[in-house]
Amino acid sequence: MARDRKPSRRRTHLLTASAAALTIAGIALVEIPASAAGPAKGHDVSSHQKNVHWPSAKAKGAAFAYVKATESTDYVNPFFTRQYNGARAAGIIRGAYHFALPDKSSGATQAAYFVAHGGGWKPDGWTLPPALDIEYNPYDEKHGCYGLSKARMVGWIKAFSAEVRRETGRRPVIYTTTRWWNTCTGSSTALASTHALWIARHESADAGALPAGWSYWTFWQYDNSGSLPGDQNLFNGSLSRLKKFARGY
Secondary structure, X not given: OOOOOOOOOOOOOOOOOOOOEEEEOOEEEXXXXXXXXXXXXXXXXXXXXXXXXXXXXXXXXXXXXXXXEEEOOOEEOOOHHHHXXXXXXXXXXXXXXXXXOOOOOOHHHHHHXXXXXXXXXXXXXXXXXXXXXXXXXXXXXXXXXXXXXXXXXXXXXHHHXXXXXXXXXXXXXXXXXXXXXXXXXXXXXXXXXXXXXXXEOOOOOOOOOOXXXXXXXXXXXXXXXXXOOOEEEEEOOOHHHHXXXXXXX
């Protein structure tokens, strides 16, 4: 995803995958190739996209959008409110995401900051669950795992998740890459059964091999540019399934 304060090249080193049908949070989804008509189309934006023309995005097929809300505990996307509300006004299901910097403060602290600055959720069918963007450190490539041990990284993510759930009632969607996850969490399987996966893999015909523990993806970010503003994404299911996912069913 975009880092608003210091953009850097996204890391998406992933491999290959097979189709699977599983259930997370009571929602059964089946992986569908990008060429199929089934998956709902969407995108994610940050301050880089500034004033998005949401009716145009809707006309081009956007069913959903994730909007960057916060980073660490000292940054709020200055365009967040107009982007988030603009998507809703155009009839697009939207949600908010937080860019994690685990070396700056605890998972619970960053989660509370996120929820306080737009990372909420309500079962209205228009709000996606909050999302955690956790990937290589864009500010220090020598410390891609933020200086945390594998066990501490898993603990950080668990703490973030617990606080989001305490405040919103939903577990966050986890955005990551397979290589980062397996490297920085030690291929932990501790979160896969309770968290929807948003996998990043670009310029590929499929979503690739998934992080340890996950057998299917809920969202797939397949490119960083395209017909929609920002990064291009698919939801692993139809529009009706997306609406159920948003409501928490």
